[in-house]
Structure formats: C-alpha cells, structure tokens
Amino acid sequence: MNKEDSFPLVKMENISKSFGKISALKNVDFSVNPREIVGLLGDNGAGKTTLVKTLVGIHSPNEGTIYFDGKKISFSSPREARDMGIETVYQDLALVELMSISRNFFLGREPTKLGALRVLDVRKMDEICKKVLTEIGIRVRSTNEPVSHLSGGERQSIAISRAMHFGAKLLILDEPTAALSVKEVNKVLDYVREVREHGLSVIFITHNVNHVYLVADRFTILEHGKNLGDYRKEEVSAEQVSQMIATGKPL
C-alpha cells in the first residue's frame, strides 16, 4: 500500500456542533479511507445525521476541521460538496416522487442546450439514464415513469447508480435499508458492494446492525453526540456492536 492510499478520504477532527443550548456533536473524530465502507451507527438522536450534514455543508461546525481528499474544506452548501464528489442519498429524500426517473437522475445537473436559455436536452437525459440503469442491472419500463411507481429498493438503487455515474468519490447512505423487504435489502447491499468495487467509499448510516454488518469494513458508533469508538469488522461481532448501541458503553 503506498502512502497516498493510506491517507483517509475523509478526516473530521474534533467536530463540535450545537443548536442553541443543545449540543449535538461533542469533539467527534471520524474518518473514512479510500474504498472503505464505514457503518455509522447509533441510537436515534446520537448525532449520525448531524455529523454527515456537517460534512456536506448543510450545517457548519462550531469547532473542528474537515479534510476531504487531502484538502481542508468547509462547504457552505450541499452543491459544493456534490461538485467535489460527495453524494448523499437521504432516506425518503433521494428522489422527487412526482417527477420522472430521468428527471430525477439528472436533477441539479441537467444537460441543457441553446445556451443561456438552458433548455433541457430531454433526449440525452433519457438515453443516458436508460443506459446507466441497464448497465447496473435495474430494469424499468420507461425512464419517463414517475418515481412514485417504483419500490423502495428500486429508488435506492437509482439514487446509488446516479452517484456512481456522476463520478462521486464518497457516497453517504442515510438508512438505505429502512422500510425495505428482505429481498430488497439484499439487492441494495449488493449495490453497496458494487459501489466499493468501482472505487468509491461509503458511509452507511443505520441503526440496523445486521444489515450494515454484512457489508461494512469498519464501524463508528456515536452516543449522545460523542464517538464511542471505531472498530474494524474483525474486532467485533454484530452482537457486540448492538450491545454498545443499546448500553451506550464501549466494550
């Protein structure tokens, strides 16, 4: 392993964030290595979502520094994070239900023609979208179909394929397996492995240890806004991880 590979893709140091009197994050250290799937775990309100929202520029930290891809960064909007290669798929927020698959696929990055008029290149949108989805193995009747016709698993996979297509380096999945059937969970987990094969890193936020244990390389457990510990998969069993979340105490 050369030196460049061992430098973490994401390094968050000493992050603190409070909303009024409530402190959501207290001196949290968090890192993600290249081609690594990190399970970010913790009970409701432990600060998982706040931590990633701080990373992508929705919140700005009160204290601490963030490095991405070796550079010190402070994003002021999710758009900047997206331009740098951080793609987030929020639970239920990945896609706009009333809009078509291809429009969702290109939302925020629409190919346009006629210069300043910014007319959508609808044909290109449909062609590329259909091609990418077929490559990854997602079958849809038509890319003009509204997303509301799709199952939860199909939606997740479309959002994931979108991230891969647009060259993301880091994919953040917020509860990607919540409210999915067992069959669909397995499919989504397959896509997550596929993402790593393509060279991306993944932050997998969940409180379902059993799902994330199947794919993650490492686990970070948060408790009341503090980092309870980082564990490599070899060091802990799924039972030990869920015990830590339940008791709020490290091993």
Added chain:
Amino acid sequence: MKKLLGQLFVIKEFGAIIGFSAVFVAFAIINPRAFLSGQNLGGMLTMAAQLGIMAIGISFLMISGEFDLSVGSVYALSPMFMALMVNGGLHPIPAFCIALAIAAFIGACNGVITLQMGIPSFITTLGMMMLVRGVILAVTGGFPVLYKGHAFELISALNLRFGDTNFRASTVWFLVLVIIFAVVLTRTRYGNWVLATGGNRQTAQALGINWWRTKFTNFILCSLLAGFSGMVNMGRFLTVEADLGEGMELEAIAAAVIGGNLLTGGYGSIIGTLIGAGLIGMMRSGLVLAGAPVYWYRAFIGGILVAAVIINVRVQKAVVR
C-alpha cells in the same frame, strides 16, 4: 378499453378538459346562436385572458409550493400608480415600467418574508393583500382613479380591440404568456427546479438546487403578472376602481386548481391553467346568455371547481399510486 381510460386519466388537464367540454356543450344547447357567435367568443376570451394572466403566475408559484393571495390587490395597485403617474405628467412608458417594478417589489417582499422568516405564504400574502388594499383605499379615498394622461393610444394598445370584433389584445398576451411559461415549466432547467422545489424541497436542497432562489423568483413573477394583467384591464376601461380585483385571487387559484395544478405543489400544467381560466370566462358570459341571473355565477364556479378537483385527484392518484 380500461387501459385507454387509464392513460386518459394520466393527462394532467383531464379534469379541466371534461369540465370545459361539459359546460361548453350545455351552453351551446341552451342558446346556440348567441353563445357560438364570434362576439361572445371574443368576450369570453377577453374575460379569460385577464384572469388567466394572473392564474399563470399563481400556477407557477403553486407548483413550486407557495401561495399568493395578494395578486388581487396588486391587480389594482399597479394600474392605479400608473394612472396617477401619467396624470401627473409622466410619459406612459416609464410609468408602465415603474408600475411593474412596484408589483415586482411586492412579490419580492412576499418572498423574503415567507422564506426568510419561515412563515406560511398563505399568511404572508393574506397580510399583503390587506396592506396593499389599504394603501389603495387610502390613496384614492375609495374613489375610482381615471386615466387622464396624454398618449391614450399607448395604454389602449395594451388591450387593443381588433376592428369591430370582440377580440382584444389581452387574448394575445395571454396565449403568448401561456406558451412561454408552459415551455419554461416542461422544457427548461428552471422549470425542472420549480417542479423539484415544490415536489420535495428537502430533496431539491440535498441535490444542490437553490430552492430559495427558485421560490423567490416565482413570488416576483407571480406579482409581476398580476400587475401586468391589471394594467391590461386599465387599457380597456381607462379607470381603476378602489375595489378592483377583490376576490380575483381566489378565482385565479380556482382556475389553476381546475387546470390540474396540485395545491401542495410539485405537479401542474400551464395548459391546464389556460383551460381553467377559459372555463371561468365562459361561465361568466355563458350564464348571462343562458338567461340565468348573474348572481349565480359564483355558485356555478364553486360547483365546477369541486367537480374538476374530484377528477384531478383521481388523475394524481394514478400518478402517485
């Protein structure tokens, strides 16, 4: 057959088309000669156009997830200021531009207050509706403002009558605006952002869309169109009553909703708004020709509104299974 029906139901404007056709056939049977005359058609279009120009703005704003109840007041405020400025000696063209700027300013205020303070636009614009109406009453003392300036032909051109017919320029403005806004909504990046912002603001934000600016722009567009429509109206009557446009905001919302625009945003059609406004214009003149007392007009609009929305909800269910 069932499949064909299913496809028909997915046309966004289905409720509006059904409503429009039913009312059209009914009036055509009751009084065919008068109703189907060119005179009446022109009159209908003129009525539909002024309401429709306002309803385009309402629809656009509604699709992005916000409301504007102050459009009826702006519909009177803009032409009032224009008339006052021209009466005071200003040339109609700068006066027209300043009057539009005033409308845009009110839209910008609605936008900033709603988006920055996190207040529902229903409340912000309800307040603005009253505030602006209060200004109009205070300035005019409740009396009509007459347009007495020079260059009558310029203001009249806004709503020029074509020869001896009942067709007027307002219809042309309306149709041009419908085409522009329909294309913007369905075929441009901005339209895509409007749909996404209204469909799910958090998703739009997560995907890096500037939802704030999108909504803010639509507040301004909506107010601008209301002000423009008010000045088109003055081009016809050369006067502004102090109560002009009262209740018109609700008719514009009715036109938008009949047209298949979803009250909660994220879904809609400007062509639907065209049909919705056409339906309301048709009701107004059709009832008179059918010999019904004019008082019944609102009751009929109410009935049509509910019937059209029942159909629209079915269409939307077909889309959002």
